Amino acid sequence: MKIYQFALPTLALGVAALLVFPKDSSGFSTIGGSLGINQRDVRVFNNFTDATANNNTTADANWPGYTGAPMSIWKACSEWASELHGGTGAGDPLQTVGSGGANFDITWQGIAAGVGGTNDNIHSELSGSSGGVLAFTETPISDGWRIRYYSSWTWQDGPGSVSSGIDIQGVACHEFGHALGLGHSTAGGNPTMIAALSGTGTAQRSIESDDIAGVQFIYGVKSASKPRITAVNNSNPLTITGTGFSATGNEVWFTNGTTSATGGDPRIIVSGVSSTGGGTSITVNVPANAGKGDVLVKNSAGSAGANLSNAFPVDPTAPPACTPPTVYCTGKVNSQFCSPAIGFTGSPTYGGTTSFNITGTQFLNNKFGLLFYGTQINGVAFQGGHLCVKLPIIRTSVQNSGGSASGTDCTGTYSFDFESLILGGTDPNLLPGALIYTQYWARDPNDLSGFTTSLSEGLFFEICP
Numbered sequence: 001m002k003i004y005q006f007a008l009p010t011l012a013l014g015v016a017a018l019l020v021f022p023k024d025s026s027g028f029s030t031i032g033g034s035l036g037i038n039q040r041d042v043r044v045f046n047n048f049t050d051a052t053a054n055n056n057t058t059a060d061a062n063w064p065g066y067t068g069a070p071m072s073i074w075k076a077c078s079e080w081a082s083e084l085h086g087g088t089g090a091g092d093p094l095q096t097v098g099s100g101g102a103n104f105d106i107t108w109q110g111i112a113a114g115v116g117g118t119n120d121n122i123h124s125e126l127s128g129s130s131g132g133v134l135a136f137t138e139t140p141i142s143d144g145w146r147i148r149y150y151s152s153w154t155w156q157d158g159p160g161s162v163s164s165g166i167d168i169q170g171v172a173c174h175e176f177g178h179a180l181g182l183g184h185s186t187a188g189g190n191p192t193m194i195a196a197l198s199g200t201g202t203a204q205r206s207i208e209s210d211d212i213a214g215v216q217f218i219y220g221v222k223s224a225s226k227p228r229i230t231a232v233n234n235s236n237p238l239t240i241t242g243t244g245f246s247a248t249g250n251e252v253w254f255t256n257g258t259t260s261a262t263g264g265d266p267r268i269i270v271s272g273v274s275s276t277g278g279g280t281s282i283t284v285n286v287p288a289n290a291g292k293g294d295v296l297v298k299n300s301a302g303s304a305g306a307n308l309s310n311a312f313p314v315d316p317t318a319p320p321a322c323t324p325p326t327v328y329c330t331g332k333v334n335s336q337f338c339s340p341a342i343g344f345t346g347s348p349t350y351g352g353t354t355s356f357n358i359t360g361t362q363f364l365n366n367k368f369g370l371l372f373y374g375t376q377i378n379g380v381a382f383q384g385g386h387l388c389v390k391l392p393i394i395r396t397s398v399q400n401s402g403g404s405a406s407g408t409d410c411t412g413t414y415s416f417d418f419e420s421l422i423l424g425g426t427d428p429n430l431l432p433g434a435l436i437y438t439q440y441w442a443r444d445p446n447d448l449s450g451f452t453t454s455l456s457e458g459l460f461f462e463i464c465p
């Protein structure tokens with residue numbers, strides 16, 4: 001078993017290496033071997049004992065589902081990825097993550113149930129100490145690795161500056177460099193693969209030109225034909241947009257959403273997936289055990305790193321987006337030549353976590369009116385205007401439009417609290433996912449069409465979960 005250590009500069013060997021070759025411009029070294037296409041998974045057994053190792057509790061949509069040490073380690077290993085994480089690098093507000101430019105990407109596989117064996121691809125803490133050694137990587141060869149962090153140090157998960165103690169993300173980035181096949185570097189410019197950490201702080205998080213040369217040497221410069229994910233829609237079925245997908249026979253790799261047993265392959269893989277649009281779009285049902293994390297596509301052209309896409313953040317458990325409230329149909333011009341309009345504030349939710357008011361404007365002042373609604377769309381001629389809701393309809397309570405105290409003008413308005421109606425539970429039609437169609441109807445004694453009524457446009461909306 002080979003062990004590659006990362007030490008503080010107080011360790012003599014680390015300082016010696018730094019002093020002997022301070023200006024070497026191509027200092028990376030390799031340890032022999034590389035990670036096969038099916039060894040790109042990364043997991044954490046989160047047994048870190050320092051509170052500061054898991055005190056970042058701020059969720060980030062670009063690293064969905066994880067905080068604390070797991071998120072910092074996910075970021076660390078993603079630094080070696082073929083391109084900026086999430087397509088923009090915006091995933092970590094403190095740095096760009098993912099700049100290796102090689103045919104190399106990882107698949108984040110979340111939490112493992114234990115430390116695992118030396119080739120189970122799991123990060124974890126190890127009780128005790130070993131001189132100035134911070135952490136080490138075991139058996140970094142083609143069938144996997146294991147990374148351990150000594151408990152004697154005070155570990156910090158950041159996410160910003162690390163004032164005292166040791167930055168998990170920086171050390172994890174270095175150790176994962178060993179796991180993918182790099183030895184220590186003798187280059188200047190403080191490469192991540194330097195043998196000794198140069199003080200506390202977060203400098204080791206970012207790979208430098210020498211590290212990039214190293215990962216590109218082992219895995220090859222990123223191929224122009226390498227599949228690339230540029231967007232996902234975060235729903236089930238999941239639509240993946242990008243380039244370079246095969247017409248048939250793609251694999252889609254998901255993050256395991258459960259605490260996975262050690263010793264096995266944690267990936268959730270859907271095989272035999274076709275694409276459309278000339279290899280630019282894939283739609284796939286999300287498997288039951290897939291969770292928040294990332295998604296990758298391996299095309300059917302082979303099993304080299306050039307056939308595996310970048311890892312794109314995904315939350316397949318997110319509720320599907322609701323249809324936003326939308327105005328439709330046509331209002332009826334009233335006796336003051338105004339066109340009554342319908343609008344809204346807020347959004348309708350079944351759980352009542354928001355407010356949702358439907359408003360009517362441009363109505364005559366000081367006239368009675370009401371909102372009615374139904375579950376089907378309509379647009380037929382009605383009282384000189386249009387009936388925008390199909391019968392049967394339900395009428396809400398009568399309101400006075402208010403507005404100017406004297407004369408006749410279009411300063412009248414209505415407002416109805418539809419969220420309270422949903423919460424009241426009196427109408428069995430008002431359920432999550434239901435589409436509701438609404439319209440205002442009011443008095444207009446001088447209505448030119450003779451019906452003495454006024455009508456707004458229609459508004460339809462979906463009741464969100």
Ligand SMILES: [Zn+2]
Nearest residue numbers: 004005006195
């Ligand atoms: Zn090392």
